[in-house]
Amino acid sequence: MLPGRRAFLMTLASLPAWRAGELLAEAPIEFAVVRPGHILKFPRDHGAHPDFRNEWWYATGWLSLPDGSPLGFQCTFFRVRTGLGEGNPSAFAPRQLVLAHAAIADPQLGRLRYAQRTARTGFGRAGFAGGRTEVWIDDWRFEQDAGRYRLAVWAADFAYELSLAADGPPLLNGDAGFSRKAPDPRHASYYYSRPQLAVSGTLTRDGRPQAVTGRAWLDHEWSSQLLPEGAQGWDWLGLNLDDGGALMAFRLRSPDGSPLWAAATLQPAGQVAQALPPAAVAFEPLRHWRSPRSGISYPVEWRIRIGQRTFEVRPLLDDQELDSRRSTGAIYWEGAMRVAEEGREVGRGYLEMTGYGERIKV
Numbered sequence: 001m002l003p004g005r006r007a008f009l010m011t012l013a014s015l016p017a018w019r020a021g022e023l024l025a026e027a028p029i030e031f032a033v034v035r036p037g038h039i040l041k042f043p044r045d046h047g048a049h050p051d052f053r054n055e056w057w058y059a060t061g062w063l064s065l066p067d068g069s070p071l072g073f074q075c076t077f078f079r080v081r082t083g084l085g086e087g088n089p090s091a092f093a094p095r096q097l098v099l100a101h102a103a104i105a106d107p108q109l110g111r112l113r114y115a116q117r118t119a120r121t122g123f124g125r126a127g128f129a130g131g132r133t134e135v136w137i138d139d140w141r142f143e144q145d146a147g148r149y150r151l152a153v154w155a156a157d158f159a160y161e162l163s164l165a166a167d168g169p170p171l172l173n174g175d176a177g178f179s180r181k182a183p184d185p186r187h188a189s190y191y192y193s194r195p196q197l198a199v200s201g202t203l204t205r206d207g208r209p210q211a212v213t214g215r216a217w218l219d220h221e222w223s224s225q226l227l228p229e230g231a232q233g234w235d236w237l238g239l240n241l242d243d244g245g246a247l248m249a250f251r252l253r254s255p256d257g258s259p260l261w262a263a264a265t266l267q268p269a270g271q272v273a274q275a276l277p278p279a280a281v282a283f284e285p286l287r288h289w290r291s292p293r294s295g296i297s298y299p300v301e302w303r304i305r306i307g308q309r310t311f312e313v314r315p316l317l318d319d320q321e322l323d324s325r326r327s328t329g330a331i332y333w334e335g336a337m338r339v340a341e342e343g344r345e346v347g348r349g350y351l352e353m354t355g356y357g358e359r360i361k362v
Contacts, residue, residue, distance in 0.1 A: 029083050031224035034188045040177040042170060045190070046144055046220070047130040048079055050096060053224040055079040057133060057142055059151060059164065060238060060350035061199055061216025062316075062336055071203070071212075072105030072316055072336025073160060074350060075153055077135040077142050078328065079128050091122045098126040098137050099327045102153040103320075104160075105336045106205070111319040112335075113205070115155035116327040133220070149197070149218065162201035164216050166194050171273055173248055173265045179221070181252060182228035182261050189223035193238065195246035195267070215240050217349060219248075228261075230254055233332075233355015235283055237304065237313065239339050241347035244269035249276075249306060251283050253355065259283070264306050280307045289318040296321070296357040298333045313337040313351060331357055 032051035049055055060074040078099040085093030098121060103114035117137045119126035128135040133144035141152045149164040170192040173179045179191035199214040217238040236250040249264035262281035267273040285299030300318050304311045320335025332354040339347040354360045 029086055031081065031083075034178065034190055034223050034225065036175060036178045036185060036188075038178065038190070040170075040172060040190060040192060043132055044130075045192070046133045048128040048135065049190075049222045050079070050081060050128070050130075052222045053081050053083075055222035056220070057135060058219040058221075059142070059149070059197075059216055060334075060336075061164075061197070061214050061240075062348045063199065063203060063212040063214040065203075065210055065212060070107070070316060070336075072320075072350065073103065073162075073203075073216075074105075074334060075102045075140075075142065075151055076100065077128075077137075077140075079135065092120075094120045096121040096128075098128065098135060100137050100140050101322065101324055101327065102140070102155060102160075103322055103334070104158050104203070104205070105316050105320050106158075107317050110317060112322055113155070113158045114322050115153070115158075116324055118327045151201075157206055159204040160201060160212075162199055162203075162212075162216075164197040164199055164218065166197055168196065170194055171246060171248070171265060171267055174263060174275060180261070180263065181225070182231075184228065187225050187228045189221050189225070191219070191221040193220075193246070193248055193265070194218040195238070195248075196240050196244065215348070217246075227360065228252070231260055231355075231360075232257075233353070233360045235302075236352045237302075237337070237349060239311070239313075239337075239347050239349035241269070241339070243346070245271075245347075247306060247311070247347075247349075249281055249283075249304060251281065255359070266306055266309075274307070276307055281305070286312070291319070291321045294321065294323070294331050294357060296331065296333075298353055298356050300333070300335075302351070309341065311346075312340045313349075314340070315351075330354060330360055332360075 031053045056078045058076045063071045080097040099118045103112045126137040147166045151162045173191040181187040197216040203212045231252045232255045239247040246267045251262035252260040262278045264276040264281045282305040284303040287301035289300045290297045316336040334352045
């Protein structure tokens with residue numbers, strides 16, 4: 001979910017014509033570059049990396065209500081270095097933006113409840129910190145205290161205040177956190193995950209608060225590269241396995257649906273994580289669902305091969321489409337999934353699919 005290009009255009013369009021022209025006339029800036037061999041260090045790399053173009057902290061998970069009913073939740077905070085106004089000392093210059101999406105996958109409603117926000121940094125309204133996770137827009141916050149994260153979201157018809165506790169070190173994806181997105185290694189990000197986060201807190205729907213518990217996944221990723229040419233979109237999966245293991249897998253697709261690149265990180269319970277190359281990762285769609293709002297058809301059931309293992313994933317509910325055109329500019333599907341292996345449920349997680357309508361613009 002890289003919102004850089006859309007955020008740039010939105011920012012430019014909101015400015016007076018004379019100011020937009022002045023910003024465009026500025027000398028181009030140089031974004032920081034993702035390089036192989038760089039060593040991620042913690043707690044430093046839990047925080048923001050403002051020299052890079054794009055960055056996000058992405059939390060997803062399953063919640064249980066007091067009666068045992070399941071719900072899915074997701075919240076993503078994006079930081080975008082726009083390349084605008086960096087030579088302008090004014091606090092109003094839109095050098096950095098923060099954007100956020102939040103959603104609840106609610107079987108009772110039969111679709112997502114979701115909300116989104118966008119703000120430039122400064123004046124206390126939005127910002128981020130280095131050295132530890134801390135990012136916010138108004139009263140939406142995602143922050144870290146040692147091995148625990150606190151997440152707070154307030155929307156019109158839902159809210160949640162959650163604690164996400166980690167019991168292990170970050171899971172480095174790719175080559176020690178260097179995650180390639182194409183055969184050309186210039187298309188890469190720094191990327192780590194925090195699987196198996198223990199969740200507790202309060203969920204409010206339509207003004208009614210309820211205690212919840214559950215299990216979550218956190219991704220933190222940053223880069224300055226745009227998607228490789230020819231990429232229509234991507235499919236991404238993060239799974240917490242019931243035995244304590246974890247799986248992250250993704251692929252980039254061409255317009256005809258064929259894979260351009262794929263990768264996965266599999267961490268069997270109690271064992272060292274394995275980074276799998278493109279040839280060891282295969283996504284096979286099994287069933288499609290068509291949105292009654294956008295008309296987009298999404299593959300909502302999948303068979304996914306990871307090395308010698310094969311998983312089947314099915315949605316908590318079909319309608320988990322999120323319209324983010326007021327912030328990052330895309331309509332995409334992002335939902336809670338059940339995971340089976342050899343006919344037996346073995347975990348739960350989240351699936352994100354982009355580019356099934358218009359090509360994703362990043």
